[in-house]
Amino acid sequence: MSATSAPSGPAGTLAADFGPALQAATAAAGRQSYPAGTLYLVATPIGNLADISLRALHVLQLVDVIACEDTRHTAQMLRAYGIAVPASRLLALHQHNEQQAAQQVVERLQQGQRVAYVSDAGTPAISDPGAGLVQAVQAAGLRVMPLPGASSIITALCAAGVEGAQHSNGVAGLQGGWVFAGFLPPKGQERQQALQALQQEARPVVLLEAPHRIGALATALAVLGERPVTLARELTKQYESLSTLPAQALAGWLEAAPERSKGEFVLVVHAAPATDTTEEAVSPEARRILKLLLAELPTKSAVRLAADITGEARNALYAEALAEKAS
Template identity: 45%
Template sequence: MSQAAALYIVPTPIGNLNDISQRALETLQQVDLIACEDTRHTAKLLSHYQISTPTWALHDHNEQYKAEQLVTRLLAGHRIALVSDAGTPLISDPGYHLVNRCRNAGVRVFALPGPCAAVTALSAAGLATDRFAFEGFLPAKDKARHDKLELLKEEPRTLVFYESPRRLLDTVAELVSVMGPERQLVVARELTKTFESIHSLPAAEMLAWLKEDDNRHRGEIVLMVAGHQPDGESLPAAALRTLALLRAELPLKKAAALTAEIHGVKKNALYKYGLEQMAPLE
């Protein structure tokens, strides 16, 4: 680690303490101060690795005020590490105001790679990962949550949310209402911990599954939602070719019904696709 003054963004384990990197441990040992979301929580990690660096609380309620004090220390030559309770700082955690002010003040900022619950969950979810949108926590109030999901219901990218155990059922119920009972959901719970689980189901089935056992919505939760696919994109190419051939000789409703029977896909989706994408018979 450089001896010059700088702010170091240090990811910490999301559950399994062995997931911390050697570079992160060396940084926490060598800095002058560790700014952390909860000093009591971070103390457990530091004690486990016998690190005695002083800590300083920096959380949502005091960040804007304390960021100025930390920047003053940095400009005076101190080296400071920023950690959150778990995972990568600033990802649905405090730190934005501090990093922003460091940049504006010309203080160097180094980000260490490391654990992040959103990326860990997404990599094992079985949903599309070439493009995704991290949305953090949804609003707690019903109307605000509903309005947010309405804005996102046609988002084609995989959606990634953090959710609390007490709100998960309400959120999944809202997803059923807004995005439909068949939208694929994945609930990843207690990642890297003893009772880790990753479960994938259509939205309506997921809601029923969660209601069967309270243990299924306890702990730290990442909720992922498959991206919206227009009907034509979600239908197999072979089915669309069959529909086009039959449509040349039959009414659309009959062509859709036969195609659905041949390929095992939904008649209504084929019919809707035909109405939107195919020219009427002359």
């Protein structure tokens, strides 16, 4: 999601020699199996170059071609690690050419080459390009091997201290799940619909935002009232910060200090307060409408339409639907 930078001092100069890391990568990962004709999805650091895995370093040296979101950015990262890769071994694959470049990757794999794919930072195919590439490779009957690593989403979520939605019928902790919403639509009806869905979602929600839009997003999230939101800014970088405060206070908090709006953001909207999902939480009329819809539609569609028609909470209607299905 954000550009990778080297661990640095005040001047921003490289503060580490990765020669020993490359040797360790060969020793630790070199004897493992790396089949030819395979696409390797390689997670790269989101800010601190030291957050690279030994297996990733080994694969980046091993493969015949490195497909990447930005060839200049990837070349700079490889140089920082001391990995010499000629320009002919770098293939641009980004959101504007993914379909065409994916076919080039497929052709290389069919020739028995090993190809790695890296996005500018983090794990490919999550909020960055890569999903279309994976689909094309799998459709051709070729193998995809993921190499796990840094992810701004998981990094923020684990540091936010969130618990899952808690109801009177019991689910607590992240066993109840969480939702990755990514970047909300920037404006218009789609944005309003996304915000309405966010209000109705009881589980923790992870959002991404750029610095030039963080103020507008903070203002929009005020509808969540006292619901806590953790703002994770510049994760793993020199000016990393994590702050948790009520949604309605976000905009004012950002405005109070201009530096708080600089950098890339991951926002974690904490779970909604405990709500009653017993039978009494749904009105008789809403229960009647839901029952009619369940007879004709899948559960999620029935709940969504019942919520739109009656204005009642989607979580309560969903719990009612589950009870109805079980009866």
